[in-house]
Amino acid sequence: MTGQNLNYSGGYSNHTLSQFSTRTIAREGAFLLPYLRDDMSILDCGCGPGSLSLDLAKRLQKTGNIIGMDIQAGQLAAAQEQAEQCGLDNVQFLQGSVFSLPFPEQYFDCVLAHAVLYHIPNPEKALQEISRVLKPEGIVALRDADMYADIIYPRNSTLDAAWNLIYQVFALNGANIAFGREQKGQLLAQGFSPLSLSASFDMFTSAQEVSDYARFWIDFMGSLHKNLILEHQLASENELNIFMQAFTDWAARPEAYCARARCEAVAVKA
Template identity: 30%
Template sequence: MEQAGQKPEQPAPQAIHHELRTAENSAGYVLAKLQSMKDANPNLKLLDVGSGSGTISVTFAKFISDGHVTGVDLNPEILPRARAVAEQAGVKNVEFQQGDVFKLPFPDAHFDVTHCHQVLTHLKAPWDALREMLRVTKPGGIVAAREGDLETECVWPELPGLLSFHKFISNMMKLAGGSPIGGRQLLSWALKAGASRDHVKLSYGTWWYDTADDKKTWSQAMVDRIKAGRLREGGLKARLVTENDLDEMVKAWEEWAVNEEASLAMMHGEIIIQK
């Protein structure tokens, strides 16, 4: 489904699937509104919260070529990668810096657009993050968010190892304080953050993987996460899984990737808050 352009300095394997994300395929719900805002004011200032390796930020910067995009991420180690993505794309109107969504390093009413993608669902108090995003957004501006809803994920064939992986990921999200049903809660989080109901536009979107290349990329990313890193270490430490469980999950993803009948999809919640 999601296709990516040429990428600079190949990232770590587990990050490749994140770099399939662009403004077009991951923030399409906001682009029409952004276009109308750009028509009225070409010099828009956009903040991308939790920007990661920057592929969405960079494509936003291309879309508002006369404006400016700032990407912030809590992890300083990802910032050089984001800057490399921007440099390879030849995009100059974007910058990246460290920032905490709960305490953004910007004054009140600083941005025309504040955006996040797959951030809130991992947080213990996502409404506080939205409240902070609203704080840095100008009157007349917008706050936009898109979050996955893990419990809407459907996979075929329903291999036991994949079903176990789904349960494992859901439990790990809960253990870390996040919510595996974040997508369906976006509206309620916005209201809890102080937005009025008539200022919130709600929609739902779907991503899916069904082509050979997409399935290979996605399954390899999952295999990499299972074989090494925080997911594996955390799951074993919390006794949510055993080594044998993880081995079965790896085998299932590898089998799924080469099965012509295989596909996977998930629903996403989307909100635009008019400030």
């Protein structure tokens, strides 16, 4: 796939992308709402299938505009098609990396990076680049996982071992699964002044949500990162099968419950 970031842990399966496609500004982007203006020029950096970009475009009047950008081009054509179907002419999608944004200095009023910075190595470099393309007093909006704060119930020692394996895969791919709690420090270090810091949870509670959530991690271990896991001897094939079965068993339990922790920050370019 063109421009695919091979180290990005999440992958681009239809199942994963359809989960991202349900994201909305009212829910996942609620922390940004108090700072949105109709006339803003916004970059949605690492936009994925573009659900948040499209939702933002609907909220902006004709005077505002949004660019959805992602390093992986495969998702962008469908996002652009959706924009056209919805008659949105204030949004466009293009391929690019957060480490080298294809825009001049002081170009945007707002840069959103939803579930992106915790996935990438050197997030401080990404923040420097975001700062470069922001106008003076422009704002950056971040929402990142902090996986050590996730609530997953019920747990057992096999599931705990599976989670440890998952954490190791993220680390091998250069991700920082505790980036959420570091947002404030990272923003300060790059000269931003935080306006608001908050946290919320992505919820997986219905039988379907729990099953979809388990399937994501089963695919993560058993397919997407299987070779990496075996090459680095993080687990044997037999252990992988046991871990995948543990997720299947977890999802079959009526009390299975997951709340994924997300840290949120809005900060202004000083």
